[in-house]
Structures are given as structure tokens and as C-alpha cells.
Amino acid sequence: MSGRPTLIGEDGLRHDNRRPDELRSIKMEVGVLKNADGSALVEFGNTKVIAAVYGPREPPAKYMLSPEKAIVRCRYHMAPFSTAERKSPAPSRREIELSKVIREALESAIFTELFPRSAIDIFIEVLQADGGTRTAGLTAASLALADAGIPMRDLIAAVAVGKIDGVIVLDIDELEDEYGEADMPVGMMPSLNQVVLLQLNGVMTREEFDAAMNLAVKGIFEVYRLQKEALSKKYMLYIEE
Amino acid sequence: MANIYVANRQIVKPGDLLAEGDDAIAGSYTYKVGGKVYGTVIGLAEVKENAVSIIPLEGVVVPREGDLVIGVVVGVGVTNWFIDIRAPYKAVLNAGEAIEQFNPLTDDIRKYFDIGDYVLAKVLIFDRSRGPILTTKAKGLGKIVEGLVIDVKPSRVPRIVGKRKTMVEALTSLTNCSMTVAVNGRIWIKCPNSLLEDIVIRAIRKIESEAHIPGLTDRIRRFIEDEKRRAGIP
Numbered sequence: 001m002s003g004r005p006t007l008i009g010e011d012g013l014r015h016d017n018r019r020p021d022e023l024r025s026i027k028m029e030v031g032v033l034k035n036a037d038g039s040a041l042v043e044f045g046n047t048k049v050i051a052a053v054y055g056p057r058e059p060p061a062k063y064m065l066s067p068e069k070a071i072v073r074c075r076y077h078m079a080p081f082s083t084a085e086r087k088s089p090a091p092s093r094r095e096i097e098l099s100k101v102i103r104e105a106l107e108s109a110i111f112t113e114l115f116p117r118s119a120i121d122i123f124i125e126v127l128q129a130d131g132g133t134r135t136a137g138l139t140a141a142s143l144a145l146a147d148a149g150i151p152m153r154d155l156i157a158a159v160a161v162g163k164i165d166g167v168i169v170l171d172i173d174e175l176e177d178e179y180g181e182a183d184m185p186v187g188m189m190p191s192l193n194q195v196v197l198l199q200l201n202g203v204m205t206r207e208e209f210d211a212a213m214n215l216a217v218k219g220i221f222e223v224y225r226l227q228k229e230a231l232s233k234k235y236m237l238y239i240e241e
Numbered sequence: 242m243a244n245i246y247v248a249n250r251q252i253v254k255p256g257d258l259l260a261e262g263d264d265a266i267a268g269s270y271t272y273k274v275g276g277k278v279y280g281t282v283i284g285l286a287e288v289k290e291n292a293v294s295i296i297p298l299e300g301v302v303v304p305r306e307g308d309l310v311i312g313v314v315v316g317v318g319v320t321n322w323f324i325d326i327r328a329p330y331k332a333v334l335n336a337g338e339a340i341e342q343f344n345p346l347t348d349d350i351r352k353y354f355d356i357g358d359y360v361l362a363k364v365l366i367f368d369r370s371r372g373p374i375l376t377t378k379a380k381g382l383g384k385i386v387e388g389l390v391i392d393v394k395p396s397r398v399p400r401i402v403g404k405r406k407t408m409v410e411a412l413t414s415l416t417n418c419s420m421t422v423a424v425n426g427r428i429w430i431k432c433p434n435s436l437l438e439d440i441v442i443r444a445i446r447k448i449e450s451e452a453h454i455p456g457l458t459d460r461i462r463r464f465i466e467d468e469k470r471r472a473g474i475p
Contacts, residue, residue, distance in 0.1 A: 038299065056301060056329040067370060070329075111272075111281060115303070116369050118329035146255050149300020149396060151270060151281035154256030191256040191279060231254050231283055235298070235453055 004179055007164045014176070016045075020169040023159070023219055028139075028230035030147045038148025040230070042140035045173060046130035051140035052123045053148040059119035070115035074103035076137055078126040098134050099124075105138055105158075105187050105196040111151040120150060131173035132160045135185045138197060143227055147234070156196055157224040158187035161216045163204055168211045170219045182208075186216040190224040245293060247286040250455055252298075254283050259293045268294025284396075285453055298453055302395035303328055304364050304373060304424050311390055311427035312375065314358045320345050322354055324362070327395065327425045330373055334362060338376040339383070359385040361421065361429065388419075388431035391442060393449050395426030400452040401445060407458050408448065415465045416441050440468045 007015055014020065024045030033039035036052035043049075056070050064071055076098040080089045091099075106122065122144070124137040135158035142156035162172035164180035177183050182202025188195050204212060243262035247253055259271060260278040267273040270282045271293055280286075284297040304310055304326065312332055316323035320343075324332040336343045336350045343350075354360055360375075361382050367373040377383045393401065402409050402422055413420050418432040418441050428445065432438040444461050451457060 037301075058329060058331060115329055146283055147299060149282050149297050151300075152255040153272070153281065154279065155254070189256065191258060192274070228254050228257075232252060235252055235283075 005175060007176055007179060008167055014164075014169060016173070020167050021215055021218070023171045023222060024173065026223065026226055028143065028226055030143055030230050030234045036144070036148075038144040038146070038150070040140045040143035040147060042136050042143065044130075044132050044136045044171060046128055047132055047136050047173075048126075048128040049133060049136040049140045050125050050127060051137065051144040052125075053120065053141070053144040053150070054123075055120040055148070056115040056118035056150070057121070064119065065117050068116055069112035070110070070118045070120050072103055072107050072110060072112065072120050072122065074099050074106065074122040074124070074141070076102055076124045076126075076134070078129060078133070082126045082129045098137070101197055101199065102134065102138050102141060105156060106141060106145065108194075108196045109142065109152045109154060109156055109189055110145065111153070114151060120145075129174065131175075131177045132171060132185070134158075134197075135160050135187065138187050139223060139227065143230060146231055154189035154191045155224060155227050156187050157190055157220045157227055158185060158197060159216055159219040159223055160185040161212045161219070163202065163208060163212070168208060168215055170215050182212075184209075184212055184216070186213070186220065188217070188220050190221055243291040245288055245291075247288065247293065249286065249288050251286045252283070252453060253280040253286045253295060255279075255281055259286065260291070262291075264291050266292035268292050270295035270297055296399060297396050299394070300396050301327070301329060302398070302424055302426065303330075304367065306364050306367050308364045308424045309421070310362055310364060310375070310425045311385070311421075311423040311429060312360050312362060312425075314354050314356050314360060317351055317354075317356060320350070322350070322360075324360060324375060326373065326375075327392075327427070328373070332362075332364075332373045332375050334360065334375040334377065338365065338374075338378055354384055359390050359427075359429075361385055361423070385429055388429055389438070390427050390429050391445065393426050393428060393445060395424070397449045397452050398422060398424055398426055400457065401428070401448050403458060408461065411458055411462050412441060412444060412465070415462065415469070436472050436474060440465055440472070443468070 027043040029041045032041045038053040138158040163182040184200045187197030243265035257280045267278045282297045284295040310326045312324035312326040322334045326332045362375040365376040416437045421429040
């Protein structure tokens, strides 16, 4: 034991008493920011992410514009206080990469051709990081886009699966990501059964990949159900009054 | 035979399956792929036989040619004004479309509209590559010099107007105010006194927040009558 924690106990449960195919407790809220056109707060256990959407609007510089579609600009950023050790607020290599993959995932869902010569801005701010921030960020961003009333093919739901101690597990957290063998974030448009984000860190066999993908799809449908619930809740409040 | 999965006025979300079948018709804010009709925005479903469309509850409205808009002058050029119409695009109003016999050598167009002025205008030209270009050459158009202009969510405009203008008629006949509702979510109100003005504004705010609940016109009618009684207006 050189400080490596037990990830899967003898009872088959994970370090936080979850079953391998269990999600963390998920909370979602829509319309949390007044200044943004659309916003959402998403929590996966201790991971807490806020997303804000502006637009479609005129961008600051005309050279960016496309005459046939809206451009999508996306910033994924981790707050300096989001991690145990202070994170420099300057965008890191990792954050620039994640901004790009999240933007490309969202672009495949948004009907950008409806708003030529305009820009849609998406800001994803990680308030607290405990693994799965890109998938929580993508989930929050698609909720915020729906809240802003931007036409989309479907909501995007995302979750990370991984392999720890040879077991395929759903919704891995920071500790499992650090000591596990593989980490695979997956984002989908569930109604259309289309994958919009798929990354893999680590090594999996073909069989393990299939098992992981099936597990991810199962998790994604649960996240998707919660997203729809969160969107309806914003309008239910008035009815109850 | 098309299968419709939603009821009229039901709240739908992006990606909801609304209808299925080869003869199902995808209306506004929906799309059809593989014989299935899906929603694209959060809004209220509207079903007419085989066609499903959505009245959105959020989002910007991109005006179309011929639409009435209320804009704010944000810039003045030599021969044109730049006008904010709350759309993703800045509108242009050319001086020739606002002033008779405009001569750029002798006329200072700031004398007509200056920065901060509200202008009631019509969209003259607007397509994917150009515009929007406005005009004030019609009866009643031009600078707004009296009354007040309030901003509402552009997605609420259809509810404020109502089916066959029932809502606008209820608001104006009960309060004696005159109202001009522009598609870009700005409303110009002229009222006989400030008490009525206050009631109209509160009624409009009520429409804004309750747009998705059925029976709105009757509720607003009752609301205005109650408020008038409380304020002692006959």
C-alpha cells in the first residue's frame, strides 16, 4: 500500500458506497442567472458547474462572422477555487481543448443556420471540481441553450464512464479518475441516438469498450430524464401559485 | 396515419418526440427526420390535424420584412441612423427613408432623430445577406414623443396580442390606453393618467409570467377590473 486507496471494496462497492453502475446524486436548476439569456447549474455529487448562454447576438468583431450560420463560441473554465490546490485562472492547455470539444458537441445540436451573421456565446464555469467536469459542463451548457430558447435538435446529456481495478464503472469521480485505468466521457443526443462527444484516456479491450459504452448510454438516459425535469420545473412554479 | 403524441398547449422541450408518420407535418420550431417530428425549443405545442408546431416560451425574435418594430437610435451617420431593435442584427434607417427631400449637403440628420430616441419603424428589407433596413415612411411611424415604451420578452408578443387581437383589445378597452405592440418585444403605451398606466404595465407583466397557463385573457380581464376598483376608477 503506497498510499493508493481501495477503489472497489470486497463487497463490490466503490469508495463512496456506490454500486459500479450507479450515478452520483444529480441536481439541476435552470434560469439561475438574471443577466444571461439562458443559464443552468448542474451538480454531479461534489462537481458543481454553472453555464451561461448569450445570443444569438452581434459579435464584437465582424471578421469572425459566417454568412451562412451563427458562430458558436465556448469557454470552459475552472474557477481558481474549484480545486484543492489553487488553479491559475489563465486558460490552460486542457481548458482550451475542452472548450473546443464541448463547442463541437454543441454545434452539432444547435440549428446554427437559422441565425446567419450572428454569434452564440457559451460560458461554462466549474465552481467545484470532483471529476466529470466536462460532462457536467456539457450537460449544463445544453440546458442553458434550451433556457435561452435557441433551437436545438435535442438536449445533450453526458456522463463519464471508466475502468477501475478492472471493473467498468459509471460516473467516475476525481479519486477514481486519478487511480483508475481508464476514463471515457460520452455525450449524446439521446432522442436521436447520436454520439456527439467521445474521448478515452487509458486502455480498454474491445469488450470492455462495448460494456463501457452500454453503461454510459444507460447513465445518459437517466441524466436526460433529469434535464427534461429541470426544464419543466421552471414553468411548473407558476402553475402551483 | 400520423400519430400525434402531444396535446394542444402542452409544454414541450427540445428533442421531444411530437409526432410520427409519413404524413406528419413539422411546423415552426420543429423538424422531421426519419418520419419522426421532434421539437427544437421549450414552448407550447400547437396541433392542427397532422401538423405540429411550437409557440416558443424563450428566445430572440428575428423580425421579417414588413414587421413593425420599435428601435432605439444608437448611432448617427452622415446619411443614416443605426438602430437597436433587440435582434442579433443592428438595423439601419437611411435618411431618405425618414425625411422628405433629404439633402446630405444641407441637412443635419441629428435634428430629426438623435441617439437615445425611440423610433417606431417598419422593416423594409431583410434577408440572409443584408439588413435589416428600416423605413418610417408610413402613417403613424417615426419618433415616439409621448407615452412610454416598455420592454417585454419578444417570445411573449403573440400572447400579448392574443388570438385575433383579443388580448390587446381587452387591455385597451378596459383602460382607455392606446397600445402599439412591436414584434421585437417593445410596447408603446399612451394612457389618460398614471394610475391606468400602472395597471396596464402590471397586466402586461402578468401576461409575461403566465403566458403558458390557459385561460389568460379572462384572468387578465378580471385582474384589470379588480385593480381599477381598488384604485377607485369607474
